[in-house]
Amino acid sequence: xxxxxxxxxxxxxxxxxxxxxxxxxxxxxxxxxxxxxxxxxxxxxxxxxxxxxxxxxxxxxxxxxxxxxxxxxxxxxxxxxxxxxxxxxxxxxxxxxxxxxxxxxxxxxxxxxxxxxxxxxxxxxxxxxxxxxxxxxxxxxxxxxxxxxxxxxxxxxxxxxxxxxxxxxxxxxxxxxxxxxxxxxxxxxxxxxxxxxxxxxxxxxxxxxxxxxxxxxxxxxxxxxxxxxxxxxxxxxxxxxxxxxxxxxxxxxxxxxxxxxxxxxxxxxxxxxxxxxxxxxxxxxxxxxxxxxxxxxxxxxxxxxxxxxxxxxxxxxxxxxxxxxxxxxxxxxxxxxxxxxxxxxxxxxxxxxxxxxxxxxxxxxxxxxxxxxxxxxxxxxxxxxxxxxxxxxxxxxxxxxxxxxxxxxxxxxx
Numbered sequence: 001x002x003x004x005x006x007x008x009x010x011x012x013x014x015x016x017x018x019x020x021x022x023x024x025x026x027x028x029x030x031x032x033x034x035x036x037x038x039x040x041x042x043x044x045x046x047x048x049x050x051x052x053x054x055x056x057x058x059x060x061x062x063x064x065x066x067x068x069x070x071x072x073x074x075x076x077x078x079x080x081x082x083x084x085x086x087x088x089x090x091x092x093x094x095x096x097x098x099x100x101x102x103x104x105x106x107x108x109x110x111x112x113x114x115x116x117x118x119x120x121x122x123x124x125x126x127x128x129x130x131x132x133x134x135x136x137x138x139x140x141x142x143x144x145x146x147x148x149x150x151x152x153x154x155x156x157x158x159x160x161x162x163x164x165x166x167x168x169x170x171x172x173x174x175x176x177x178x179x180x181x182x183x184x185x186x187x188x189x190x191x192x193x194x195x196x197x198x199x200x201x202x203x204x205x206x207x208x209x210x211x212x213x214x215x216x217x218x219x220x221x222x223x224x225x226x227x228x229x230x231x232x233x234x235x236x237x238x239x240x241x242x243x244x245x246x247x248x249x250x251x252x253x254x255x256x257x258x259x260x261x262x263x264x265x266x267x268x269x270x271x272x273x274x275x276x277x278x279x280x281x282x283x284x285x286x287x288x289x290x291x292x293x294x295x296x297x298x299x300x301x302x303x304x305x306x307x308x309x310x311x312x313x314x315x316x317x318x319x320x321x322x323x324x325x326x327x328x329x330x331x332x333x334x335x336x337x338x339x340x341x342x343x344x345x346x347x348x349x350x351x352x353x354x355x356x357x358x359x360x361x362x363x364x365x366x367x368x369x370x371x372x373x374x375x376x377x378x379x380x381x382x383x384x385x386x387x388x389x390x391x392x393x394x395x396x397x398x399x400x401x402x403x404x405x406x407x408x409x410x411x412x413x414x
Contacts, residue, residue, distance in 0.1 A: 004044065006033045009083055011090075013071040013404035017044070027134060028065060030056055030075060055079045060109070060146045068134040070147065070402035081106055081398060084406045088396045091374035095382040097391060104396040104406075105259045109146045112401070113180040114252045117142070117156075118191075119163035120173065127164045129156055129176065147401050149180045158215035159187065165208035166222075168200060169193035179233070179250055184218035186233035188247040192222060199225075221246035224302075238287035239314035245302035249280045256399035260409050261287050263395055264344050264368045267411045268292070271342035271366065277327055277355060278347045282307040284370075288344065289317035295340065299326040331355040334362045342366040351376025353383065360387035367412040372399075374406055381410060389414045 004017035006029045015029030026044035029035055034051035037044035059065070059073040072080055081104040089101055117129040120139045130142040145153055159176055166174040166189055177188045192200070199222065200208070209228040212220035219229040224247035233244045238261070244250060251257035264284055268274055271292045276285045279296040281303040288294050298304055301324040308322050325332070327347075331354045337343065343364045345352060349372055359367060360383055367384060371377035381391055389412040397407040 001036050001046075001048075002039060002044075003034060003036050003050065006031055006035060009072075009075075011087060011404065028071065028074060030079075062144055063131070063140050063142060066133055067131045067140045067142070068136070069131045069145075071134070071404060073146075073402040075402075077106065080402075084398055085396050087404075087406050088374045088394060088408055091378045092381070092391075092394070094375075095378040097378060097381055097385065099391040099410075100393045102393060102395045104398050105256070107253045107255045107398050107401055109401065110148065110150055111253050111255055112147045113149050113152070113254060114250055115145070115148055115152055115178050117159065117163075117176045117178060118173070119160070119166065119176060121167055127160055127167070129160050129163060151180055152178055152185070155185055155215060158211075159185075162187065162208060162211035162215055162217070162220065163189075165204050165211055166192045166200070168204045177247065179244070181218060181233040181235055181244060182241070183231040183233045184216060186219045186221075186244060186246075187212075187217055188221045188224060190223050190247075219246065223247065235281075237282045237285070237310075238290060239316055240282065240286040240310045241313045242281050242286075242310040243306050244281060245300070245306050248300070248303055248306065251283060251399070253399050253401075256397050256407065257283060259395070259397055260284075260370055260407070263409045263411070264288065264370070265291065267366055267368045268342040268344070273339045273341060275332065275337050275340040275343045275345075275364075277332060277343065277345040277359075278352065279303070279307065279322070280346075282310065282322075284344050284346065285320060285322070286310070286314065286317065289320050291318070292342070293319040294321070295337075296320060296322040297325045297327060297332055298322075299324065299328070327352065327355050331358045333358050337362045337364070340364055342368070344368040344370065346370035347376075349373040349376065351380050353380055356380040356383045360384055360389070365414055369410040369412065370408075371410070372405070372407045374408060377408060377410060381412070384412050387414075 006015035010016045014025040017024045030053035033053045037047040055076045084104045128141040130140045171193045173191045175191045179186045218231040218233045220227045274294045276296040279298045285296045304324040394410045399407045
C-alpha cells in the first residue's frame with residue numbers, strides 16, 4: 001500500500017496525485033485528500049481515504065461508489081461547480097482562447113427526464129434494470145436514483161417487466177431509453193438481437209405490448225420502430241407542442257434546456273433572420289421563431305417532420321423553414337445562409353468543424369454555439385475567432401449532475 005496526496009480532479013472526474021513517475025489516478029477522491037491504496041497501471045485501487053477534504057459531503061445515492069453514473073456526488077456544490085467552469089477554461093486555453101466564463105448553471109436533483117436503463121437477466125432468471133458499474137460492464141441494479149425524475153424511478157418495476165420481453169435472443173442486451181414527456185413515459189429499446197427471420201416473434205411482441213399497457217407507457221418502440229402507442233408523446237419547445245419522434249433526441253434536463261435557450265434568445269435579440277443548425281425537433285427553433293424567421297436543418301428526417309408538423313401548434317411565431325440535411329456531409333454554405341444575421345448551432349459531441357467553417361464565411365454578426373463537449377467547442381471556436389468573431393461569453397451548464405460531463409453555451413459577435 002502506498003500513500004498519496006490528491007492534487008486535483010482530472011477531466012474524467014478522478015482525483016490525480018502527481019508523482020515523480022507520473023500521475024496516479026484515484027477515483028472518488030478530492031483535492032487535498034491523503035489517500036492510501038495499491039497502484040495498478042497508473043490507477044490507485046483499494047482506495048482508503050486517510051484525511052478527507054473539508055469539501056467532502058455524504059453521497060445521497062444508495063448505489064454511490066458502485067454505479068458509474070455519479071462519480072462526483074461526494075463533492076460539495078460550490079467547488080464542484082467551480083471545477084466544471086475550470087474544465088471549460090482549460091479546453092479554451094488549449095486553443096489559446098480567453099473570454100469571460102460565467103458561473104456554472106446548476107441543475108437540481110430529481111430533474112433528469114431522460115435515462116438509459118440497461119436490462120440484464122441474472123443467473124437465477126430475474127430481469128434487472130440498472131446502470132453500468134464504475135469502469136466495468138457489470139450491471140448495478142437500480143431501485144432509486146437521486147438525479148432522475150421521480151416518475152421514472154416509480155416506473156422502474158413496471159419497466160423491468162416490459163424489458164423481460166426483449167430477451168428472446170440469447171445475445172440480446174436491451175437498453176431502455178426512457179423519457180418523461182407531457183403524455184407520460186416514452187420508451188425506446190435498443191440492443192436487441194434480431195432473429196434470423198427478422199425482428200421479435202409475434203409472441204415476444206405481444207408480451208412487450210401487454211407489459212407496456214400494464215406500465216401505462218405512452219409509447220414503446222424498438223430501435224425507433226413503434227410497437228405500441230397509447231398516447232403520442234409530446235414535449236413543449238417555446239410556444240409549440242411537438243410530437244416527439246420514437247427514439248428522438250431531447251435535452252436530458254428541462255432546467256438545463258431552459259438555461260441554454262434563454263441565453264440563445266438574449267444573444268439573437270433584434271435579429272432579422274436566424275439559422276438553427278442541428279436543430280433536432282426544434283428545441284431552439286420554436287423559441288427563436290418568436291424573435292425572427294428561422295431556417296432550421298438537421299440530419300434526422302423524423303425530427304424535421306415533427307418540427308414541421310408542430311409549426312401550426314403555436315401562435316406568435318415568425319415563419320419557420322425546415323430541411324432534413326446531413327450537415328456533416330453537406331454543411332449549409334453562405335448562399336444557403338444568405339440573409340441570416342444570427343446563427344445558432346448545437347452539434348453532437350464530435351463538433352461541427354466543416355459547418356463552422358461555412359458559418360465563418362457568412363455575413364452573420366451573431367453566432368451562438370451550444371455544445372456537450374468543451375474540447376470540440378474550443379476547436380470550432382478557434383475557426384470563428386480566426387474569421388473575425390469575438391467569443392464574448394461562455395456559460396457552462398451542469399446538465400448531467402454529479403458527472404464529469406459539462407455542457408455550455410458560447411456567444412460570438414463581430
